[in-house]
Amino acid sequence: MHNTYGMPGNIDTPTAEVFPEGQFSVSSSVFGGTIRTTLSFQITNGITLSFRYSRIPSALGDYDGYFWDRSFDFHYLLNRQTKYFPSVAIGLRDFIGTGLYTGEYLVATKNITKDVKLSGGLGWGRLSGKNNQPNIFGIGNERVSRSIGFGGTIHTDHFFSGTNSPFFALSYSLSPRFEIIAEMSSDDYDMEVSSSKGIKRRNDLNFAVKYLVAPDFSLMGKLMHGETFGLSGVLTLNPRNSPYKSGIETAPMPLLDDRIILQDQQSMDPDIFSRSEDLLELDGINLLTLRIVKKDTLEVEIEDRNYLDVAQMVGRATRILSKTVPVQVQVFKLKLIDFQSSFKVTEVVIMRNAIRENELAFDGPEKLWSAVTFKNPSPTISKDQGFVGKKTIWSIYPDIDIMLFDPHFPINGSIGWEAKLSHRLRNSMTINSSIKQPIITGLDNIKRGPKEGLPNVRSDYMYYYRDIGTKPYLANLTIDQYFKPFKTIYSQLNLGYLEMMYAGVRSETVWKDTNKPYGLGLDLAIVKKRNTYGDFSLIDSNYTTIIGSFYYDLSSDWNFKLDAGKYLAGDYGGTLSLFRTFNNGWEIGAYATITDVEFSTYGEGSFEKGITLKAPLSWFTGKKSKAYRQTIIKPISGDGGARLYLENDKFLYERIKIYGKKSFKDNWKRFYR
Amino acid sequence: MIKWLSLTILIFCFACTNDDIFKNEKAGFTNIYKNILLRSLSIEEKKIPSSKTVYNKKWLSKYSQPIIALSSPNHTDRATLVALGNQNDKLTWVSADGLSVSFDNGILIATRGYSQDLMESHSEGINSIFNQITKAHHKTYRYLNGQNEYREMKFSCTMAYKEGIAFSLLDLTLNTTKFTESCKSGPSQHTNIYYVLPNTNIVLKSQQWISETNGYIDIYNYYAFQGNI
Numbered sequence: 001m002h003n004t005y006g007m008p009g010n011i012d013t014p015t016a017e018v019f020p021e022g023q024f025s026v027s028s029s030v031f032g033g034t035i036r037t038t039l040s041f042q043i044t045n046g047i048t049l050s051f052r053y054s055r056i057p058s059a060l061g062d063y064d065g066y067f068w069d070r071s072f073d074f075h076y077l078l079n080r081q082t083k084y085f086p087s088v089a090i091g092l093r094d095f096i097g098t099g100l101y102t103g104e105y106l107v108a109t110k111n112i113t114k115d116v117k118l119s120g121g122l123g124w125g126r127l128s129g130k131n132n133q134p135n136i137f138g139i140g141n142e143r144v145s146r147s148i149g150f151g152g153t154i155h156t157d158h159f160f161s162g163t164n165s166p167f168f169a170l171s172y173s174l175s176p177r178f179e180i181i182a183e184m185s186s187d188d189y190d191m192e193v194s195s196s197k198g199i200k201r202r203n204d205l206n207f208a209v210k211y212l213v214a215p216d217f218s219l220m221g222k223l224m225h226g227e228t229f230g231l232s233g234v235l236t237l238n239p240r241n242s243p244y245k246s247g248i249e250t251a252p253m254p255l256l257d258d259r260i261i262l263q264d265q266q267s268m269d270p271d272i273f274s275r276s277e278d279l280l281e282l283d284g285i286n287l288l289t290l291r292i293v294k295k296d297t298l299e300v301e302i303e304d305r306n307y308l309d310v311a312q313m314v315g316r317a318t319r320i321l322s323k324t325v326p327v328q329v330q331v332f333k334l335k336l337i338d339f340q341s342s343f344k345v346t347e348v349v350i351m352r353n354a355i356r357e358n359e360l361a362f363d364g365p366e367k368l369w370s371a372v373t374f375k376n377p378s379p380t381i382s383k384d385q386g387f388v389g390k391k392t393i394w395s396i397y398p399d400i401d402i403m404l405f406d407p408h409f410p411i412n413g414s415i416g417w418e419a420k421l422s423h424r425l426r427n428s429m430t431i432n433s434s435i436k437q438p439i440i441t442g443l444d445n446i447k448r449g450p451k452e453g454l455p456n457v458r459s460d461y462m463y464y465y466r467d468i469g470t471k472p473y474l475a476n477l478t479i480d481q482y483f484k485p486f487k488t489i490y491s492q493l494n495l496g497y498l499e500m501m502y503a504g505v506r507s508e509t510v511w512k513d514t515n516k517p518y519g520l521g522l523d524l525a526i527v528k529k530r531n532t533y534g535d536f537s538l539i540d541s542n543y544t545t546i547i548g549s550f551y552y553d554l555s556s557d558w559n560f561k562l563d564a565g566k567y568l569a570g571d572y573g574g575t576l577s578l579f580r581t582f583n584n585g586w587e588i589g590a591y592a593t594i595t596d597v598e599f600s601t602y603g604e605g606s607f608e609k610g611i612t613l614k615a616p617l618s619w620f621t622g623k624k625s626k627a628y629r630q631t632i633i634k635p636i637s638g639d640g641g642a643r644l645y646l647e648n649d650k651f652l653y654e655r656i657k658i659y660g661k662k663s664f665k666d667n668w669k670r671f672y673r
Numbered sequence: 674m675i676k677w678l679s680l681t682i683l684i685f686c687f688a689c690t691n692d693d694i695f696k697n698e699k700a701g702f703t704n705i706y707k708n709i710l711l712r713s714l715s716i717e718e719k720k721i722p723s724s725k726t727v728y729n730k731k732w733l734s735k736y737s738q739p740i741i742a743l744s745s746p747n748h749t750d751r752a753t754l755v756a757l758g759n760q761n762d763k764l765t766w767v768s769a770d771g772l773s774v775s776f777d778n779g780i781l782i783a784t785r786g787y788s789q790d791l792m793e794s795h796s797e798g799i800n801s802i803f804n805q806i807t808k809a810h811h812k813t814y815r816y817l818n819g820q821n822e823y824r825e826m827k828f829s830c831t832m833a834y835k836e837g838i839a840f841s842l843l844d845l846t847l848n849t850t851k852f853t854e855s856c857k858s859g860p861s862q863h864t865n866i867y868y869v870l871p872n873t874n875i876v877l878k879s880q881q882w883i884s885e886t887n888g889y890i891d892i893y894n895y896y897a898f899q900g901n902i
Contacts, residue, residue, distance in 0.1 A: 238819075239819060239820075240818060240819040240820055241818075241819050242818075242819035244788050245788045245789035245790070245816065245817065245818075245819075245884075245886055246787075246788070246789060246790045246792065246816065246817040247788070248786070248787075248788050249771075249786070250770070250771025250772075250786050251767060251771050251772055251773035251785030251786035252773075252785060253757075254757040254758025254765035254767060254773060254775075255758055255760065255765075256757065256758055256759070257759050257760065260759065305694050306694065309821070356760060357760075359758075359760055360760055360763045360765070360775050360777070360782060360783055360793070361793075362793055362794070362795040362813075363793075364793060390691060390692065392691075393690070393691060393692045393695065394690060394691055394692075395689070395690030395691075395692065395695055395696075395699075396688060396689060396690070397688045397690070397699055398688060582819070582820055583820045583821040583822070584819050584820060584821060617698060617701045617702060617705075619819070620701065620704075620705045621701050621704070621705075622788060623701075625697070625698060625701060627698035627701065627702070629702065666821065667821045669792070669817060669821055669822065669823060670817065670821050672792070672793075673785065673790065673792065673817065
C-alpha cells in the first residue's frame with residue numbers, strides 16, 4: 001500500500017487508502033538517481049502524516065548535482081468505500097518548506113473485485129506536469145507562486161491552484177503476498193530529467209511488482225516511465241500490536257485465602273520485613289520500609305526500577321504482601337519511591353480484601369478500581385532508599401552519535417565509547433558523570449559554519465566536534481540535588497558540566513498533583529559556554545534561560561506541553577509540543593519553537609522544530625523494563641529557540657507522571673498480570 | 674585505522690557495568706537491533722518443560738500438595754503444577770517455571786505467564802455446564818492488546834456429550850462422560866474437550882483453548898486422586 005513517497009498509494013501515485021491506526025512505516029525508494037526515505041505515521045484513523053528526506057537529481061542541484069530536501073505530507077481519508085461508492089482522499093504533498101515535491105491531489109479508490117483495485121484522481125502542482133486540464137475549481141490555470149523564504153513555513157495560497165491532471169492506477173493481487181500494479185502518472189519529473197543523473201522519462205506509465213516478504217516488511221520492484229528500474233523497501237511497526245501480547249513475565253503470586261496464609265506464615269521467616277523483602281525482590285521490587293499501624297493498616301515504601309507499568313508493579317507488590325503480612329491487616333498503603341531522586345511520588349491506598357475478591361472476577365480490575373485511592377505523599381525524601389542496592393553505578397558501553405540532514409553528509413556520525421559513573425552521596429544527592437570518546441567519526445569535518453545574526457549558542461556546534469575529534473571528552477559532570485518541599489512540589493538543582501557545550505547551574509521545579517492529569521514547571525539555568533575541546537575550561541560568555549511549562553495529559557491518547565520564556569540566545573518565545581501516546585510507552589510527537597527572532601535572522605528552516613519518537617524496551621522484549629530509546633529528528637540547529645541539551649532523566653515531570661492516577665487508570669487492566 | 678577498529682571491537686566485547694538492570698537494558702536493545710538486522714523478530718514462546726516421568730499412583734503419592742499437570746496437545750512438553758490459590762472454589766495452579774492457570778468448576782478461566790494470556794473470562798452457567806447441556810451458551814474471553822486495553826472475544830458455544838467413554842489416567846481406567854464444547858466467534862473457533870466422572874462435576878482431563886497465539890493445553894487433574902490431601 002506504500003508508494004515511492006512512503007504514503008498510501010500504488011507506485012508513484014496516491015490512493016484513497018490509509019494504514020492501520022497507529023502504524024509507523026519507514027520506507028526507502030531508489031530509482032533514476034532519486035532516493036526517498038520516509039517516516040510515515042497513521043496518526044488517527046483518517047490522517048496519515050509523513051516526513052521525508054530525499055536526494056533529487058537536478059541540473060540546478062547545489063550539492064554535486066543533487067538537492068537534498070526535507071518534506072512533509074498530509075493525507076486525509078474523507079470516506080471509506082461502500083458497496084457502490086469508492087473511498088475518497090485528499091492530500092498535500094511537501095506542504096512545508098522549500099516545496100520541491102509540492103503537489104495536491106484528490107483521489108478515489110474502489111475494489112472492483114476482492115483482488116482488483118482501481119484508483120483515479122486529479123493532481124495539482126507537481127502532479128500536474130503532464131496531460132494538464134483547466135483547473136476544475138475555476139481558480140485559474142496559473143499555479144500561484146510560493147515565497148519559500150528560508151523554508152520550514154506553511155503557505156496555503158498555492159493549494160489546488162493552476163492546472164490539474166488526471167492519474168490512474170490498476171492493481172491486482174495475485175496472492176496475499178504478490179501484487180502487480182500499472183499506473184499512469186502525471187508527474188513530469190521536470191527537475192530530474194534536466195540532469196544526466198536523473199530519470200529518463202519516456203512515457204506516462206509505471207509498472208511494479210510488490211512482494212510481502214514478512215507481515216512487517218515488503219519490497220517493490222518497479223519500471224518507471226519506460227526506462228528506469230527502481231526498488232523500494234518498507235518496514236512497518238504498529239505500537240498497538242506488541243509481538244509479546246500481554247508479556248512473557250512469569251505469573252504473579254496467586255492470592256490465598258486466610259486459612260492457607262496462616263498455614264504458610266508458620267513456615268516463613270518470622271521477620272515480616274525480611275520475608276516480604278525477599279519475595280518482592282524476586283519480582284524486581286525493592287522494599288524500603290514496612291510498618292503495621294493500628295493492627296489493620298500496612299504502610300510500606302517501595303522503590304521501582306523495573307516497571308514502566310506501575311499498575312502491574314503495584315499489583316504484584318500487593319499480591320506478595322497479602323501473603324506475608326498478618327491476616328488482620330486490611331488496608332495497604334504503598335508509598336512509591338522514584339529510584340533516582342528518592343522522591344515519594346505517590347501513595348496508593350488499597351483494600352486487601354478487594355484485591356482478593358476481584359482477582360478472578362469478570363471485570364475484576366474495574367471493580368477493584370473503586371477500592372483504590374491515590375494520595376500525594378508527604379513532602380520528604382525517602383531516608384532509606386540509599387541503603388538498597390549499590391551506591392556507585394558505573395558502565396562502559398559503545399556510543400553512537402548520528403547527525404542527519406547536513407547536505408554535505410546527509411547521514412553523518414561517530415562511533416566510540418562512553419563511560420558513565422554515578423555515585424549517590426546522600427539519598428537526595430548524586431554525582432553523575434559521563435566521558436565519551438569518538439573513535440571513528442565524520443563529525444570532525446562538518447563543512448557548514450555557524451549562523452549569523454544571533455549569539456552562536458548552538459549553531460557553532462561543529463567547532464566542538466572538530467576540536468574534540470577522536471579525543472576523550474567530558475560529556476557531563478553534575479552534582480544533582482533533589483528537593484520535595486511540599487506534597488506536590490518536586491525540585492532539582494543540577495550543578496556542573498551540564499552538556500557538551502554548557503556548564504553552570506540549572507534548577508527545575510515541577511508542580512504535580514498525583515490525582516490531576518496536568519502539571520506546571522519552571523526551568524531556570526545560568527550557564528557559561530564550555531571550551532570546544534570538552535575539557536574543564538570555560539569560555540567567558542554567560543547565558544540564561546527562564547522557561548515555564550504547562551503539561552497536560554489528555555484523556556485521549558494525546559499529551560501536550562507548552563513552554564514559554566527566555567531561550568539561550570536571549571530570545572523570548574514559546575514551544576508547543578504535541579504527542580500521540582500509547583499506554584505501553586510508545587510516543588510520537590512534534591514540537592515547534594517560535595521566538596521573537598525573525599525567520600530571516602534564524603536562517604535555514606526559519607524556526608526550531610523537530611519530531612520525537614520514544615520506544616519502550618518492554619514492548620520489544622515482553623519483559624518488565626523502564627528503559628526506552630528516544631530519538632529526535634530535527635533539521636540542523638539554529639540559535640533561535642535554543643535550549644540546553646540535557647539527558648532525559650534530567651526532566652522531572654516525565655519521571656513523576658508515570659506514578660500519577662491517570663497512568664494507573666490507563667494501565668489498570670494489567671494490575672492482575 | 675586498524676588500531677581504532679580493534680579498539681572499537683574490544684569495547685564491544687567488554688561492554689560492561691556493575692548494575693544488573695542497566696546491563697539487561699543494554700542487552701535488550703542490542704538484541705532488538707540484531708533482530709531487525711537479521712529480520713528475525715520472533716516470539717519466544719514459553720515452553721512447558723518436557724518430562725520423562727512415569728505417571729502412576731506411586732508417582733502421585735510423593736506429593737503432599739494438590740497437583741495437576743499441563744501438557745501441549747502433542748504431548749511433547751509437560752509440567753506439574755501445584756495449587757497455590759483458592760478463591761470461592763476458583764483454583765489457581767502454578768508451575769515451577771512461572772505459569773499459572775485458574776479454573777472454575779474445571780473450566781479454564783484465566784492464565785498467566787503465556788504470551789497471550791487469558792486475562793479474564795465469563796461463561797454462562799459455568800456451575801451447571803455439565804448438567805444442562807441442551808442449551809447453547811455464551812462465553813466471553815478477554816485479552817490485553819498492546820495498549821493495555823481489553824480485546825474481547827464473545828463466543829457462542831454448544832455442548833455435546835457421550836457417555837461410557839473409557840479413560841485412562843495414572844494406572845487407572847475409568848468410565849467417563851466426554852463433553853465436547855464447540856465455540857465460535859467470527860472467524861475464530863475452538864473445541865474444548867472434557868472427560869468428566871459420571872454424575873459429578875469432576876473434570877479428570879480436558880483439552881482447553883487459551884488464545885489464538887497459545888492454542889490449546891491438555892490438563893490432567895491428579896488432584897481428583899489425592900483423596901488424602
